[in-house]
Amino acid sequence: xxxxxxxxxxxxxxxxxxxxxxxxxxxxxxxxxxxxxxxxxxxxxxxxxxxxxxxxxxxxxxxxxxxxxxxxxxxxxxxxxxxxxxxxxxxxxxxxxxxxxxxxxxxxxxxxxxxxxxxxxxxxxxxxxxxxxxxxxxxxxxxxxxxxxxxxxxxxxxxxxxxxxxxxxxxxxxxxxxxxxxxxxxxxxxxxxxxxxxxxxxxxxxxxxxxxxxxxxxxxxxxxxxxxxxxxxxxxxxxxxxxxxxxxxxxxxxxxxxxxxxxxxxxxxxxxxxxxxxxxxxxxxxxxxxxxxxxxxxxxxxxxxxxxxxxxxxxxxxxxxxxxxxxxxxxxxxxxxxxxxxxxxxxxxxxxxxxxxxxxxxxxxxxxxxxxxxxxxxxxxxxxxxxxxxxxxxxxxxxxxxxxxxxxxxxxxxxxxxxxxxxxxxx
Amino acid sequence: xxxxxxxxxxxxxxxxxxxxxxxxxxxxxxxxxxxxxxxxxxxxxxxxxxxxxxxxxxxxxxxxxxxxxxxxxxxxxxxxxxxxxxxxxxxxxxxxxxxxxxxxxxxxxxxxxxxxxxxxxxxxxxxxxxxxxxxxxxxxxxxxxxxxxxxxxxxxxxxxxxxxxxxxxxxxxxxxxxxxxxxxxxxxxxxxxxxxxxxxxxxxxxxxxxxxxxxxxxxxxxxxxxxxxxxxxxxxxxxxxxxxxxxxxxxxxxxxxxxxxxxxxxxxxxxxxxxxxxxxxxxxxxxxxxxxxxxxxxxxxxxxxxxxxxxxxxxxxxxxxxxxxxxxxxxxxxxxxxxxxxxxxxxxxxxxxxxxxxxxxxxxxxxxxxxxxxxxxxxxxxxxxxxxxxxxxxxxxxxxxxxxxxxxxxxxxxxxxxxxxxxxxxxxxxxxxxxxxxxxxxxxxxxxxxxxxxxxxxxxxxxxxxxxxxxxxxxxxxxxxxxxxxxxxxxxxxxxxxxxxxxxxxxxxxxxxxxxxxxxxxxxxxxxxxxxxxxxxxxxxxxxxxxx
Numbered sequence: 008x009x010x011x012x013x014x015x016x017x018x019x020x021x022x023x024x025x026x027x028x029x030x031x032x033x034x035x036x037x038x039x040x041x042x043x044x045x046x047x048x049x050x051x052x053x054x055x056x057x058x059x060x061x062x063x064x065x066x067x068x069x070x071x072x073x074x075x076x077x078x079x080x081x082x083x084x085x086x087x088x089x090x091x092x093x094x095x096x097x098x099x100x101x102x103x104x105x106x107x108x109x110x111x112x113x114x115x116x117x118x119x120x121x122x123x124x125x126x127x128x129x130x131x132x133x134x135x136x137x138x139x140x141x142x143x144x145x146x147x148x149x150x151x152x153x154x155x156x157x158x159x160x161x162x163x164x165x166x167x168x169x170x171x172x173x174x175x176x177x178x179x180x181x182x183x184x185x186x187x188x189x190x191x192x193x194x195x196x197x198x199x200x201x202x203x204x205x206x207x208x209x210x211x212x213x214x215x216x217x218x219x220x221x222x223x224x225x226x227x228x229x230x231x232x233x234x235x236x237x238x239x240x241x242x243x244x245x246x247x248x249x250x251x252x253x254x255x256x257x258x259x260x261x262x263x264x265x266x267x268x269x270x271x272x273x274x275x276x277x278x279x280x281x282x283x284x285x286x287x288x289x290x291x292x293x294x295x296x297x298x299x300x301x302x303x304x305x306x307x308x309x310x311x312x313x314x315x316x317x318x319x320x321x322x323x324x325x326x327x328x329x330x331x332x333x334x335x336x337x338x339x340x341x342x343x344x345x346x347x348x349x350x351x352x353x354x355x356x357x358x359x360x361x362x363x364x365x366x367x368x369x370x371x372x373x374x375x376x377x378x379x380x381x382x383x384x385x386x387x388x389x390x391x392x393x394x395x396x397x398x399x400x401x402x403x404x405x406x407x408x409x410x411x412x413x414x415x416x417x418x419x420x421x422x423x424x425x426x427x428x429x430x431x432x433x434x
Numbered sequence: 435x436x437x438x439x440x441x442x443x444x445x446x447x448x449x450x451x452x453x454x455x456x457x458x459x460x461x462x463x464x465x466x467x468x469x470x471x472x473x474x475x476x477x478x479x480x481x482x483x484x485x486x487x488x489x490x491x492x493x494x495x496x497x498x499x500x501x502x503x504x505x506x507x508x509x510x511x512x513x514x515x516x517x518x519x520x521x522x523x524x525x526x527x528x529x530x531x532x533x534x535x536x537x538x539x540x541x542x543x544x545x546x547x548x549x550x551x552x553x554x555x556x557x558x559x560x561x562x563x564x565x566x567x568x569x570x571x572x573x574x575x576x577x578x579x580x581x582x583x584x585x586x587x588x589x590x591x592x593x594x595x596x597x598x599x600x601x602x603x604x605x606x607x608x609x610x611x612x613x614x615x616x617x618x619x620x621x622x623x624x625x626x627x628x629x630x631x632x633x634x635x636x637x638x639x640x641x642x643x644x645x646x647x648x649x650x651x652x653x654x655x656x657x658x659x660x661x662x663x664x665x666x667x668x669x670x671x672x673x674x675x676x677x678x679x680x681x682x683x684x685x686x687x688x689x690x691x692x693x694x695x696x697x698x699x700x701x702x703x704x705x706x707x708x709x710x711x712x713x714x715x716x717x718x719x720x721x722x723x724x725x726x727x728x729x730x731x732x733x734x735x736x737x738x739x740x741x742x743x744x745x746x747x748x749x750x751x752x753x754x755x756x757x758x759x760x761x762x763x764x765x766x767x768x769x770x771x772x773x774x775x776x777x778x779x780x781x782x783x784x785x786x787x788x789x790x791x792x793x794x795x796x797x798x799x800x801x802x803x804x805x806x807x808x809x810x811x812x813x814x815x816x817x818x819x820x821x822x823x824x825x826x827x828x829x830x831x832x833x834x835x836x837x838x839x840x841x842x843x844x845x846x847x848x849x850x851x852x853x854x855x856x857x858x859x860x861x862x863x864x865x866x867x868x869x870x871x872x873x874x875x876x877x878x879x880x881x882x883x884x885x886x887x888x889x890x891x892x893x894x895x896x897x898x899x900x901x902x903x904x905x906x907x908x909x910x911x912x913x914x915x916x917x918x919x920x921x922x923x924x925x926x927x928x929x930x931x932x933x934x935x936x937x938x939x940x941x942x943x944x945x946x947x948x949x950x951x952x953x954x955x956x957x958x959x960x961x962x963x964x965x966x967x968x969x970x971x972x973x974x975x976x977x978x979x980x981x982x
Contacts, residue, residue, distance in 0.1 A: 030493075031490060031491055031492070031493050031510065032468050032471070032491075032493040033471045033474065034468060034469065034471065035469055035472055036467070036468060036469025036470075036472075037469075038469070039472075056435075058445060058529035058530070058558060058559065059438075059441060059443075059444065059445040059529070059558065059562065060444070060445045060447075060470065060528060060529050060530075060558070062438045062439075062441045063441055063444040063445060063448065063473075064469070064470075064472045066440060066441060067472055067473075067475065067476060068472065070819075077439065079439075080437055080438060080439045081437075081438045081439075082435045082436070082437055082438075083435060083436045083437075083438050084435060084559065085435065085436065085559050085560070086557075086559045086560050088435055088559075089533075089559060095435070098435040099435060101435070102435050102436075102437045105437060106437060122467040122469070122529075122530035123529055123530050123533060125496070126499070126530055126533045126534060127533060154467070154469075154496075155467040155468040155469025155470065155493075155495075155530075156467045156468060156494065156495050156496040156498075156499065156530070157495070157496045159468065159469075367513070367517060384475070385474075385475040385478060385479050386471055386472075386474030386475045386478055386486065387474075387478075387486065388478065389478040389479065389482060389483065389484060390478060390483075390484060390485050390486045392484075393484030393485065
């Protein structure tokens with residue numbers, strides 16, 4: 008799962024320093040992805056097969072959302088289950104049966120593997136097949152792993168989407184080229200992009216994941232994929248196995264990233280430069296306008312990223328190029344050198360990228376550097392604030408719409424707000 | 435396998451973290467996969483701690499599985515010792531590490547560190563958070579507390595006690611401790627060690643110096659208290675001083691153990707609760723139906739306070755703490771009801787609905803259930819969200835705690851005078867059921883309030899602060915076509931009997947916050963008697979029949 012992809016078109020001469028680090032990590036596991044994925048696929052249910060710890064994690068991550076009849080739950084493995092594997096499959100069938108009875112509107116059920124289920128080698132793939140046979144055609148059952156031993160935070164989405172790929176419909180071999188945008192985006196962002204693609208004259212454009220389980224897009228040799236998120240290594244590979252071709256592009260964060268991302272699609276569909284300019288001019292101008300006030304706040308501010316979501320490199324690129332911030336260290340849990348090649352090329356020369364984490368050592372570096380803004384998880388944010396460092400908690404970047412032209416200002420605001428707050432408080 | 439959405443308790447290693455985080459000079463090395471560090475944010479965000487918990491996680495990954503994980507664990511222990519130089523360490527496994535069967539205790543022992551290293555055996559697939567906290571504290575006390583002679587003979591000094599039980603992430607532990615310290619101080623009793631909260635491993639070594647122990651939270655400290663009783667002969671006070679009477683009993687017990695007179699502390703009016711409860715505005719509290727759920731300590735205490743200090747009727751009592759099921763059952767029997775011992779929130783929701791409660795006292799979870807059912811609610815127990823770690827002083831224990839309980843439980847209910855006025859002026863322009871909140875002005879009067887209709891409970895989902903505010907969100911939806919779900923969602927029953935126009939009109943004279951109940955009761959009455967038409971007579975017959 009975490010195997011390094013081949014280097015692809017990464018250019019080692021692009022002038023960034025990439026270091027790898029191992030040790031204690033303060034990151035979420037892939038189960039956390041459920042919290043936003045279940046909002047996106049509206050008739051899917053996520054059943055974690057794990058321990059009380061897994062249930063507790065989801066509860067902590069989901070906060071108050073847990074009470075609005077959420078479409079996720081945990082089948083907690085107990086002592087009895089650990090006695091014998093055969094018994095566990097029966098137990099799982101019973102739990103799923105009870106669940107489907109309670110929630111008849113569910114069309115797609117994900118069995119989500121966890122550390123305990125992976126360590127005891129409970130075969131959720133086979134369980135999913137067995138359950139699918141019993142529950143079809145009403146419910147389709149898939150499985151993927153969101154375990155901490157295999158996935159970090161957003162990699163849970165990657166694993167989930169990759170599990171969807173084999174069952175996506177096949178696009179006809181002679182179909183006209185189509186564009187597939189990959190990665191869960193807020194509906195508002197997805198709609199904005201759909202409008203821009205329409206103005207560019209690119210069609211058909213589809214999104215993975217679709218909003219409904221039964222509407223997953225087709226894929227085939229004429230599918231061109233555009234990754235909307237940087238953490239989709241396995242999904243991209245699975246799509247390539249189905250014949251799709253990935254378009255190399257930066258990620259659609261900030262005006263520059265969005266233009267670069269749209270241009271990759273426009274070039275692939277031979278959109279005339281004038282048409283491209285016409286379709287992107289308004290958005291680009293609005294983004295510039297929205298960013299301007301934040302540039303004054305963030306220019307020359309020194310920013311330190313702890314690893315969290317793999318969004319760090321595109322965000323660092325946005326902060327440095329569009330807002331004038333300086334990058335002290337850019338941590339990322341995992342670096343896909345191929346998918347991020349365009350991003351790496353845009354980073355300032357000499358940027359330090361650290362892949363992986365050794366928490367205490369990294370905190371020491373952060374304290375020594377005393378950055379103006381530290382982007383980190385909620386476990387570190389208050390402790391660093393107490394040490395006098397301004398922080399931006401990183402999880403918000405996953406739950407807030409930040410992609411595209413019309414969110415560029417909001418994205419900048421997320422980083423500016425902690426700094427503005429510091430200037431306001433007199434206590 | 436158990437199908438779970440909400441869990442009242444985390445796994446046992448979270449309990450161990452609560453003890454480690456409460457203490458100083460102790461470090462916990464937890465053999466756990468990448469991702470288990472999520473638990474840090476319970477402490478840094480919910481309790482708003484300003485430092486990371488003193489926990490090092492090995493955060494092993496799939497590629498490490500095999501012989502490697504034992505080495506990772508040993509390195510983590512060594513590195514943590516070098517960096518933090520703790521006085522003592524605890525080591526253990528989380529649920530996944532339990533499965534891979536490295537032996538944290540043995541591995542740590544092999545390192546021969548110059549400090550006590552205490553192995554924890556926390557069976558994650560059987561036990562839960564509170565048990566983990568209790569076991570961890572017990573192990574620490576058992577290892578570190580050594581026999582010591584009191585510093586001076588008993589006759590020549592003030593009595594000395596330990597306070598056991600407060601932890602990190604405990605519901606109001608910080609402020610309870612302030613109250614109990616102050617009570618003991620006023621009695622003339624000195625505090626030797628408070629543990630785990632604020633104690634060092636060296637402090638645990640001095641536990642034996644005290645004359646007796648005060649166990650504030652039996653879930654967490656009973657085992658340690660019993661151990662100290664057995665080994666050092668220290669008696670323990672286990673009365674939980676929540677509520678006026680329990681606090682009086684606590685003071686008397688403590689004073690008896692210390693051989694001093696409790697009168698100076700008990701004289702006068704140490705709490706405002708008794709007078710507030712006797713003041714006429716509280717008359718309307720009489721017999722209010724209350725449903726209570728939480729950890730055993732708080733649920734037991736709340737049941738007593740609710741029935742004997744506020745005059746409520748306890749119509750439901752339960753706990754998720756299975757270890758204390760016997761005590762809860764005994765208490766429930768006193769109220770003539772059956773205890774609910776479960777950790778399934780759906781069971782709790784069903785029980786609340788069946789109980790026809792008018793007030794719910796519970797955890798964060800019951801707060802959300804109550805919100806859904808449109809019932810007033812106050813929080814009395816963990817698990818809790820960030821707003822229940824308040825900045826202000828807000829104890830549950832002692833005489834000030836009793837004051838806090840009165841305010842906290844009564845505020846979600848309509849105040850007596852307010853209730854009376856609304857009843858009296860119900861036909862008045864300003865008070866009629868469909869009037870918008872008056873500050874919006876007359877222009878808004880025809881517009882139904884935002885909570886009207888079936889969307890009501892959902893609207894409030896987004897609001898995070900406190901329990902429903904009665905004057906803005908009445909406990910029962912005012913629209914007659916939407917009876918409260920608390921009454922069993924009786925809309926289907928109205929298909930069987932029709933309301934005569936004058937009966938319907940009469941119904942609307944009943945204050946809106948009890949109207950839903952009156953409607954449901956009347957319809958049930960009519961259904962049971964197979965009356966096709968509900969008249970004014972039926973309405974009042976039903977009222978007489980169901981009158982409480």
